[in-house]
Amino acid sequence: MMDKNRKMKIRRFFLGKNGIIGKIVLYGLLMTIGFVYLFPLIKMFTTSIMDLSDLVNPVVEWIPTKLYLENYRTGLIVLKYGQTLLFSLAVTLVPALLQTAVTSLTGYALAKFRVRGRRIVFGLILLTYLLPQQVYMIPKFVLFDQLGILKTAWSIIFPATFGQGLSSAIFILIFYQFFRIQPLALDESAEIDGANPYQIFLRIGVPLAAPAYLSSFLFSFVWYWNETYISSLFLGTDLYTLQLKLFNFQSQFNLATGISQTVTNEAIRYAATILIILPVLVVYAVMQKWFVEGIDKTGVTGE
């Protein structure tokens, strides 16, 4: 009897629902896939600190023989990092903030008031999500040219200010979902106390939706940071963001160094790439929770 019991125990230890073999397989899979997933980043980082002799040395695959930071120095110079970073932030932070504010107001209006034509507004918002920007960017280009805001940061900031920025539709829906599930009792008691609807929005709606605001702002920030298609069209070739400088890295390199026809080595390119993802990496490292849980908490995933 004892023996059988113990056998069962051992069996369960290895093969049961939470058995050790299951655990090993699970963690093994997660770590292997995670490694493959991060492979490009790891490779990029290790290569970026290699000097020329390490790069051509077939023995050195992963670990450089020494820490070589010259690539980063070149990257900083070619990208004109400080100056470009400031401009990138101007066309990233500002539209992200404005877009978050306006889309939240729009979502609030749709969630709390039975405005006439609500269905039509929803339909149009969905349309702005499904219709690619590419379809109507040319008249926008002409319009901005006529308004004289082409090749200025305003061409990115204005649409965001009016809820037509990058993925605005998604943010409106996020806020709509969030405000819809807010309890009405608070609004009602504030109304009895004499608050008008705008005060109720600012004093009750906004503070209660703080998590949605934070998550939306972070996503908006990151998406604007990574956007290059529209910004390269509207900002032109004089005002480069960091991403656009990376895209034209070779010509930027030639321009900055005065050397023509040199093909930059991959270590320099990787160093530049890391410099460009660095700001968002830092934000992600600090605010990781708000990105990942934001999707959950804001109720986008609900029906």
Added chain:
Amino acid sequence: MPEMRAPKKPMKREKRMNLVGWSMLLPWTIGFLVFTFYPILTSFRYSLSDVDLDGAGILVTFVGLANYRAAFSSAAGFAFLQSVLDFALEVLFKVPIITVFAIIIAVLLNQKIKLRGFFRAIYFLPVIIASGPVITQLANQGAATIPLVEQMGILDFINATFTPALARPIAGVFDELIVILWFSGVQILLFIASLQKIDRSVYEAAMIDGAGPWESFWKITMPALQSMVRVSVIFTIINLATFSENPAIQHIKNNMFALETGFGFSSAIAWIYFVALALILGIVVGLLSAFARKKART
């Protein structure tokens, strides 16, 4: 509420609230009209016109369907159509890979594991950094592929087995396998969210009835994920369609300033692209729905 009927506020509450609501919708409405609606109409007009830019202003001459005809008969048009076809093939290969991968990771992360937040953070990381130029750099330097793919001669095998038209996109998939997986960050979170809505007791009941984990997965997990699969697939397709390095949308932009084409032609191919995208979305969503109905019947 008696104060409602007081003469001070003659307007009915419903009417007042409608006005308040619209006042809050005002910024969006202005923006929609100026930055979206008007450009959409104008873009359609451009697509039927010859658009000339000179120093003073813009000259729009109606030319009927000439731009659309050019899209199907000129060299620039063929290049664009080829890229749309490539995009359709890309959807065919990449969407299933991304979706299946996202489901697998979501199921793994939904187990009771330690360091769950850590793993979740890793799998979401690419969403934060995957811009067009960054992905291009990685792909150009060959960091986007698993070294094993080349060592095992998978590419040679593909080129030898399939016709060139098919071999190109398939080889492309292996060449950029990792960055393809990088496009699944948001989808993983979507699937985790819907997995968490499944009641644990359903699994327990199934286990008591003798169902193994394999059966539980197909009979409980997958049906629960079905509606999210649709959401995720639509998201993936739109994400791929508007990714800045997508050749099709590159053509739209490049033709804007090309000598022999211009704004009119670019607008026309942009609309063609939209129709193609709508068709792809329609077919995929239709197939998914049909599949769901068929399963519901059996």
